[in-house]
Amino acid sequence: xxxxxxxxxxxxxxxxxxxxxxxxxxxxxxxxxNYVMASPSDLPPAYAKYWELFIVxxxxxxxxxxxxxxxAVIVGVLIGMVMGFxxxxxxxxxxxxVGFNAIPKATVVPIVALLFVGQHDFNTVxxxxxxxxxxxxxSVSIGLSTLEPEYRDILRALGxxxxxxxxKIALPKTLPEFFGALKVAVTLAFIGTxxxxxxxxxxxxxxxxxxxxxxxxxxxxxxxxxxxxxxxxIVLYYIVVxxxxxFAGWADRQV
Amino acid sequence: xxxIEIKGVTHAYKTxxxxxxxxxxxxxxxxxxxxxxxxGPSGCGKSTLTRLIAGLMKPDTGTVMLHGKPVTGPRATxxxxxxxxxxxxxxxxxxxxxxxxxxxxxxxxxxxxxxxARHLLSLVGLSGFEDKRPSELSGxxxxxxxxxxxxxxxxxxxxxxxxxxxxxxxxxxDLWQTMHKVKExxxxxGVLITHDLRESIFLADQVVVLSGRPATTQYVLDxxxxxxxxxxxxxxxxxxxxxxxxxxxxxxxxxxxxEGDAA
Numbered sequence: 001x002x003x004x005x006x007x008x009x010x011x012x013x014x015x016x017x018x019x020x021x022x023x024x025x026x027x028x029x030x031x032x033x034n035y036v037m038a039s040p041s042d043l044p045p046a047y048a049k050y051w052e053l054f055i056v057x058x059x060x061x062x063x064x065x066x067x068x069x070x071x072a073v074i075v076g077v078l079i080g081m082v083m084g085f086x087x088x089x090x091x092x093x094x095x096x097x098v099g100f101n102a103i104p105k106a107t108v109v110p111i112v113a114l115l116f117v118g119q120h121d122f123n124t125v126x127x128x129x130x131x132x133x134x135x136x137x138x139s140v141s142i143g144l145s146t147l148e149p150e151y152r153d154i155l156r157a158l159g160x161x162x163x164x165x166x167x168k169i170a171l172p173k174t175l176p177e178f179f180g181a182l183k184v185a186v187t188l189a190f191i192g193t194x195x196x197x198x199x200x201x202x203x204x205x206x207x208x209x210x211x212x213x214x215x216x217x218x219x220x221x222x223x224x225x226x227x228x229x230x231x232x233x234i235v236l237y238y239i240v241v242x243x244x245x246x247f248a249g250w251a252d253r254q255v
Numbered sequence: 256x257x258x259i260e261i262k263g264v265t266h267a268y269k270t271x272x273x274x275x276x277x278x279x280x281x282x283x284x285x286x287x288x289x290x291x292x293x294x295g296p297s298g299c300g301k302s303t304l305t306r307l308i309a310g311l312m313k314p315d316t317g318t319v320m321l322h323g324k325p326v327t328g329p330r331a332t333x334x335x336x337x338x339x340x341x342x343x344x345x346x347x348x349x350x351x352x353x354x355x356x357x358x359x360x361x362x363x364x365x366x367x368x369x370x371x372a373r374h375l376l377s378l379v380g381l382s383g384f385e386d387k388r389p390s391e392l393s394g395x396x397x398x399x400x401x402x403x404x405x406x407x408x409x410x411x412x413x414x415x416x417x418x419x420x421x422x423x424x425x426x427x428x429d430l431w432q433t434m435h436k437v438k439e440x441x442x443x444x445g446v447l448i449t450h451d452l453r454e455s456i457f458l459a460d461q462v463v464v465l466s467g468r469p470a471t472t473q474y475v476l477d478x479x480x481x482x483x484x485x486x487x488x489x490x491x492x493x494x495x496x497x498x499x500x501x502x503x504x505x506x507x508x509x510x511x512x513x514e515g516d517a518a
Contacts, residue, residue, distance in 0.1 A: 148339065148341065150337045150339050150341045151341050153306075153309070153311060153335060153337075154335055154337075154341055154354075154355075154404070155354075155358060156311060156329055157309040157310070157311060157329050157333050157335050157414075158329060158331050158333070158355055158358040158359055158408070159328070159329040159330065159331055159358065159359075160358045164358065168343075168354070168357070169343065172343070172345050173343070173344075173345075175345075248345075250344050250345040250388060250390075251344065251345075
């Protein structure tokens with residue numbers, strides 16, 4: 001491991017440790033009881049006590065978030081393609097999309113819960129999808145609509161079909177924007193999943209675990225859930241970063 | 256018979272405020288193996304002309320003919336290079352040069368394609384850069400690579416839309432000489448759109464001056480030189496005369512001088 005990679009690994013770890021120390025210090029200095037704010041030292045006992053729940057619930061949250069995200073990618077890319085290639089569709093769909101995105105998803109949660117009563121997995125995936133497809137659709141449409149005409153002309157002049165131009169030029173050229181949006185979408189999808197998990201009765205996943213911690217006034221458990229969520233978010237985020245390096249690494253001028 | 260024959264071409268763009276005529280009764284004829292430069296005031300429709308020749312657009316009236324046949328759509332026998340080299344950043348230089356062969360039918364095997372690409376790259380002085388990414392090359396080098404891509408499928412017609420416009424003076428003059436070298440080794444019929452009068456008489460054997468919008472053929476200059484020439488060519492008395500004539504014609508096109516004024 002050379003100096004650069006060890007720096008890339010050590011710097012964030014040290015930052016996290018410093019953050020935990022400051023948090024501990026803050027609680028200790030103010031002499032806050034657990035029901036005001038739990039401290040990092042309360043978390044390991046909470047994890048130790050409920051580790052099985054964390055694994056089961058964490059997995060539920062994770063897979064539903066990922067499925068919602070995959071749906072968001074598929075639908076977002078399709079909408080983005082339609083809007084990117086057609087001026088009329090762009091004009092037609094933009095207000096609709098913006099309006100849809102402006103609705104706080106917390107208000108949609110009870111509607112969805114009533115609409116598909118008992119379909120908890122489906123509802124959760126749906127909310128995760130709804131909250132996260134917007135940035136993907138917008139970035140893909142911008143990426144495609146701002147493609148310089150010369151790029152299209154070099155292939156069109158040779159008689160290439162629109163599909164070929166899309167595959168060879170438009171698609172790869174849009175990848176950096178797509179991954180930028182996917183990084184935003186990852187964290188949004190987690191918010192969507194947890195909204196549903198917390199709000200719906202007899203929910204599953206880390207959101208439900210948080211809710212049960214709240215019901216039982218188990219404050220360290222609530223904070224432990226938050227940290228677990230942050231951890232899952234970071235893991236998914238770095239998976240996206242890895243995908244980005246693999247498929248759009250050429251866009252990074254630093255290497 | 257001329258290879259490229261543009262006869263009575265008139266074209267207008269549809270805009271919100273009505274049709275905007277850009278070309279009006281344009282006539283240009285380029286013989287096989289010829290190299291024609293097109294100059295004119297900016298915004299006079301020069302780029303429209305390249306799109307018409309490439310078959311990317313159809314004229315409202317008039318005909319664009321290649322080998323005596325009207326152009327009805329894009330053809331694989333055209334190569335294009337623009338002011339923006341538009342290289343694909345996710346591909347290496349070699350892969351960029353090979354791009355047209357992924358569209359155009361070719362009898363060459365994969366190895367032969369690669370050999371041809373390497374040969375072209377060495378011709379323009381890019382040996383050793385085959386596996387670099389476009390972002391690792393300078394502007395002049397990218398333009399050289401773009402030129403190779405335009406030539407890889409041995410097009411009959413090479414359309415150059417201000418390819419040297421964004422380069423510094425020294426790089427530009429360097430590329431002019433490269434162009435002559437390339438044309439000698441890889442014969443093509445060329446149409447060069449440019450704003451640079453020196454470039455037009457240095458590279459072309461015929462210079463067409465377009466009038467202001469809507470553009471029509473205002474003046475045709477026979478450069479009276481063919482094939483490679485060195486930079487000294489620009490400093491001969493004949494070239495000085497030709498440049499003065501062209502400058503005057505541009506002034507006329509811009510409406511700053513009238514046809515009768517002395518050049």
